[in-house]
Amino acid sequence: MNVERGAEPRRSEQLARRAALHAALADPARLQIVDTLNLGDASPSELAEALAMPSNLLAHHLKVLEREGVVGRTRSEGDKRRSYVHLVPGALDDLTAGQVRQVPRVLFVCTANSARSHLAAALWRQASEIPAVSAGTHPAEAIAPGAVESARRHHLKLPRVRPQHVDGVRADDDLVVTVCDRAHEELRLPVDVHWSIPDPIRAGTPEAFDHALEEIGRRVGNLAPRLSLPTNPTDVAPAATR
Structure with a gap:
């Protein structure tokens, strides 16, 4: 040979x-x-x-x-x-866990609810049938233009809605995912999953927003197959309205 x-x-x-x-x-x-x-x-x-x-x-x-x-x-x-x-991404490609739990809805939380949490919810809706909403601990006035532009570049449907406070959005059975360190550290309610995603608004560049979108997308792709809707879901809030 x-x-x-x-x-x-x-x-x-x-x-x-x-x-x-x-x-x-x-x-x-x-x-x-x-x-x-x-x-x-x-x-x-x-x-x-x-x-x-x-x-x-x-x-x-x-x-x-x-x-x-x-x-x-x-x-x-x-x-x-x-x-x-x-x-580390890719370090354990051959080691995957089975389904973790059944949840009626996923709630993504960041500080201002102006970029990362909205992008996460939009990416989630592409990957899973489980409804998703987003909120912030200190909501901004509007979604960051950089997030809107990044979503447009990647053909991601991003509803133009006003940022909301987590207290007005969260339901008892939500699976809570924080996508920003500040929100994770100051949130007073239980957090199921945390993703430490750098704030793209700080840099303000298209590359920063695209990197955040890519990193969130990777994590969404990892989590989505591990969750499913309850067998008999009740009172599940429609994600598109939030």
């Missing part, structure tokens, strides 16, 4: 990489961390609380996962002392 020069070293490197990844995931605690982060980002303190794990033990497991490129960290745009841990 003819072997291309350099092929065997590359194969050895790939095998070593796969072995290291499997070793990193061989610990039940690290698998639990990965399962938790599979739906959204979390700070180390939130992970420790959710998994009932001592902070020093969590730090050890995160170090192993970071070393193998499974997880990464970003600094919070709200509380600069805080960071969020996330799964």
